[in-house]
Amino acid sequence: MIPLSWYLILSAALFSVGLFGVLSRRNAVAILLGIELMLNSVNINLVSFWRYGNVMHMAGQVFAIIVFAVAAAEVSVGLALVISVYRRRNTVIADEIDLMKW
Amino acid sequence: MTGEQITFLVIALATLGSALMVVTTRNLIHAALWLIATLFSVAVIFALLSASFLAVVQVVVYIGAIAILFIFAVMLTRKDMRDQSPQLNKNWWVGALLAVLTFGGLYTLLQGWSGLSRTVADIPSGFDAVAELGTELTSFTGYVLPFEVASVLLVAALVGAVYVAFNPRSGDIRK
């Protein structure tokens, strides 16, 4: 039997790796990749809580499905934004997209 | 250590390893392919957790759609794909530190949590998780509202994505 903590630690680690990607990658697409990792780690959490909690109560899986939907929406809009920015400013480096600075 | 645990450790290792490759590899296409590997491992973890529906949906949605979309996006912004300049920004060590701190914080919080020693819940015989999930998602006492809201969100994202990514030079969107 696998202890619940293993899943949670795996999820935390995956989250941190994703966070590192988000904070450190230069490419905007790569940042979105990091966000996907973070969302997936959340899903691992949700599903393991479902499995280790009351199985008859489907909230964990339902939430995971809603996370899927949110992830799909986020990726489609995010990538559309990246492509739009690339078309206008010819770059996808996040640091170079700084029009909103003072 | 049982076979199940060994399986889990192998999968977890694969997940984390490929995730690390996602955030560090230089070639973005490879990063996307590594992401697919990660997502696939997560699907296996779902299967280990007896969430078969989610495992398959993970493959369909993430690998079948999202990852492919990433590869498309990378290819469409191709100039930077071949850009051999460093893929990490100059503050990457701050990011690394913060990530480690986050992990540490989460780990500490988990240690202090009383529910950590919980055991696997028994799945009653004849319990059909897929059917149950479907019922929950569509019943008024369940989650029909969040489900519908999520679908509205998806439609909005679809429209928004089409509008945002539309190339104004290639034609008039209002035509």
Place this chain on the structure above:
Amino acid sequence: MTTDILIWLIPLPPLLAFFLIVLFTNKSKALSHTIAVGAALLSWLGSMIVFVRALGVEHLGEHPLGGEPINWLPTGDTWFKVGVLIDPLSAAVLFFVAWTVLMIFLYSVGYHNFGQPAGDHDHAGLPPHGATVEEHGHKHVVPSVEPMYSRFFAFIGLFAFGMFTLVVSDNLLTLFVGWEIMGLCSYLLIGFWYGKPSARNAAVKAFMTTRVGDVFMLLGIAYLYSATGTLSFREIFTEEILHTLATIPSGVLGLSAAGLIGLLLFIGTVGKSAQFPLHVWLPDAMEGPTPVSAMIHAATMVSAGVYMVIRMFPIISLDEKTMAIVAFVGAFTALFAATIAVAQNDIKRVLAYSTISQLGFMIAALGIGAYVAAVFHLITHAFFKALLFLGSGSVIHGMEHGVLHTGNHKVDPQDMFNMGGLRKKMPITFWTFLIGGFALSGFPIITAGFWSKDEILADAFGHGHIFVFATLAIAAFMTAFYTMRQITLTFLGEPRTKEAEHAQETPWTMTTPLVILAFFAVTYGWVGIPEDFMGLHLQPNWFHEFIGGTLMEHPETLEFNWIPLLTSLIVALGGLGLGYFVYRNINSPAEDKLQIGFLKNKYYIDEIYDYVFVKPAIWVSEVLVSAWMDKGFIDGILHIFGPATGGLGSFIRNKFDLPVVNRFFGDGTADVTYWFGGKLRAIQTGRIQQYLMFALVVFIAVGAALYFFLLA
């Protein structure tokens, strides 16, 4: 499908048709009328099935169809239930409603010139003016299709829904819902040609006038609900509830609760069925298209009023005083409207007043307790009045054809003095109109009107209501007279104008309903022939048995008496004969001796209302409230406040606001913020990852601090 479910479904198709047409198919005329007529057909089919099945039920009155009502509104601990109910009364009403509605739907297709080209100058909101077409090299004008064709079918669809709902309802509330839907539709349809000011005014007038009645009716419903706790017919018409209602005093005019409820509900009928004094809207309602006139003023809406009061008969009959009022109003209206009808020249207005008069007959019959006679007359009247209205529409249509032919738009196609001799031009219309007219007059033996009217007179005589009997007899005489006047002026003799010479028979969609309705106008009377008519021993009176089953105790069958029979024979034949002899040679209004100003102007009722109600209301609002109260008194006070507060405000501004608030708080805060902003803007790099890092640093720091100092 079980009958009970089928009853639920009867009102549905027209409603669906309404939504379909309004939402989707309003662009396509053919599709719209197909949907509407199809819906009417479905409702008709359902009604007929239900009717036939209802006939097969033994003791239908005690075991009505309709099944269990369903829970609808929670009212505290209990539920307000709604359901459907088919007892002998509603079955009979359903029968004629289904037929007339279907006929009118079909008729409307032809009436609105389907298949004709779009008009040259037609606008939405105005009747079509005709279109010019070129054929064989020369132009001529043909009728043009109604611009708002689809809308018309949507509206009458909704209207039919209201009527069917009203008929199948098993409680007063859904009945009231159907009632009000019809009120709305009658507003929409009378004002259908909203481009005409007269139509607009008529629509508003009809709506407002019926509203007066409806408010009283709602009061009656509310009183009934508070007194009995139910509005369901099944529950109200039980011995104990009726007994309770009869014994509780209401405290108003010395009436019992039943009497007051009955009176209030009856006022609703007065509004809906255009009884004196709320009859004024009905003649004006002739501004709508003719199918609407037929629909509202003959077949359904006015019948709905009578239907409701018949339905409520067990309550109304509990109080003698209410009954007396009902009888008086009915008899008075019957005579009153008949006298006005004599002097009208507009073909539809004559019919409008005759409708009011005939409704008066029914109300009077009810008032003297002749329950079955009232129902009988309601149904026969619906058939022959629908026939007459559709026939008059056909006549007008034919006349309009003539007007288009000559191009002289000054000729009013509705004025009977412009007609004459139409029997040759429009034979089908003529014969059916003749049947309808004879039925209205009560032409003996063969027409339906004779049997029903005769039954009313016999009941009045037999129950000793001599006054009512006499009044109704005079009214019946005048009815026959003006009917014959109308027929003579319209169809007989020679054409008086060129337009009448060029009138043309209308298309089959219009004539078919006429023929079918004419069939019923003749035959429907035969179901209610009294058993011992003229001393013969015929079949038992089927209609009497059937409808009588609705009430808990059967009304007894009257013994045959020669006096009312002779009376009705004399008034009918005499009126018809007199009408023909007087008017066969009259060619213009000037020669008509009956064009008395008093009658012509409907006893100046409209003017009296204008003087008594409208003018004072305008005076109150414009002069009293607006000029004196508002502008003079209240504004005067306000004008004192204005300068006073202004002075106070400027004081505060100069002494407090500007120096303290603005300089110190406002500018001071801004300066401080500006200084901080200048220092802090360095961290706004525009780089999203750095923002996230800042956020995380703060989050981790604060989180860790909270964790260690508060939790640990």
Place this chain on the structure above:
Amino acid sequence: MNFWNDPLKVAADWLLGIFTGWGMPEIAAQILIGFLGILLLITILMVLDIFLVWIERKVVSRFQDRIGPNRVGPFGLIQPFADIIKLLIKEDITPGGADKVVYNIAPMLSMMSVLILWAVVPIAPKMLGVDLNIGALYIIAAGAIGTLSIIMAGWSSNNKFAMIGAFRQVAVMISFEVPMLTMLLIPTIFAGSMGMGAITEAQDIWYVFLAPLAALIFLIAAIAELGRAPFDMAEGESELVSGYNIEYSGMKFGMFYAGELLHAFTFGGFWSILFFGGYRFFGLELVNPLLAIAVLVFKAMLGYWIIMWVKYTLLRIRIDHMLAFNWKFLTPLAFALLMVTAFMNALLANTPSWLYISGMFLSNVILALVALEVARSYSRREREKVEMPKPVVEAAHH
């Protein structure tokens, strides 16, 4: 137990006896037997694949008024083996600048995406790899891996044709997955389960009679998924010179090729399972499992033949037309059909079966007619737009 009544069970029991006799723990023996079963299935499939090459070539030649392979062996039956030998001894080229790892994984994934489909195929009563209760979704998931293999092949080849072909094909596959998934839900509605076995068992009446339109849409979407004509713009021989697999040679190309053929056959099988009763044929499947397998193979071949028929009859459609066809016609139609089916299913529940069947059938037919009418009026408008004479623009002289 009689071997012929349940050969797999008997064989498995026999092997289990042998392995445990060798001192192997039972759980390990079970796993080993499972692997052997998978190996057996895959081997059979690959052998079948070889003959599919022959079948395809024979059929296409008949369509093109030729005889086809006829020299090597009787009826040219040995021809595919000759082909294999040729492919094996060809030089294995990896283009310069190619991403070697990805380049080599792609054909494997392509083959794999087809083979894993067979895990959920019920080949006889109670005889299927895994009775997943989400079998229908599993098909789509496997298709996702196929998509992946194509984009990997296209990208890693470092060739513009390959890239464009992969882009096109992936766009098509992702798009057509939507109606396909929707149509998979219709047998699911009827059977009340997503499991392939349950769907087969529930088909007392073939679902094609309940939902002919669904069967048609599924077939169209499946052909698009396969990337076969008329939806073969990924390869597009005349414009992209074979598209995403342009740089592949030898057995790697062979794997793409074999994968495509087997994929077509597999989808023929799924079509028959979802809409034509799978291995069921008037009780024949109960006589002997081998007969059931024969029935399924026969039906799958029939489906495969229809796919070939379409391929060799129709011309390629332009990519934008194809995507527009999917998003503007097929997908809305699929959604409408799903809604109608769900509605009718609820409406006709607890009615006699003849009413249920005829109601479903009629609603399908009516929807199909309406959709055709919409498409026809749309195309008429489009044609008028094209046929309308262009306004003559006065030449400007300055």
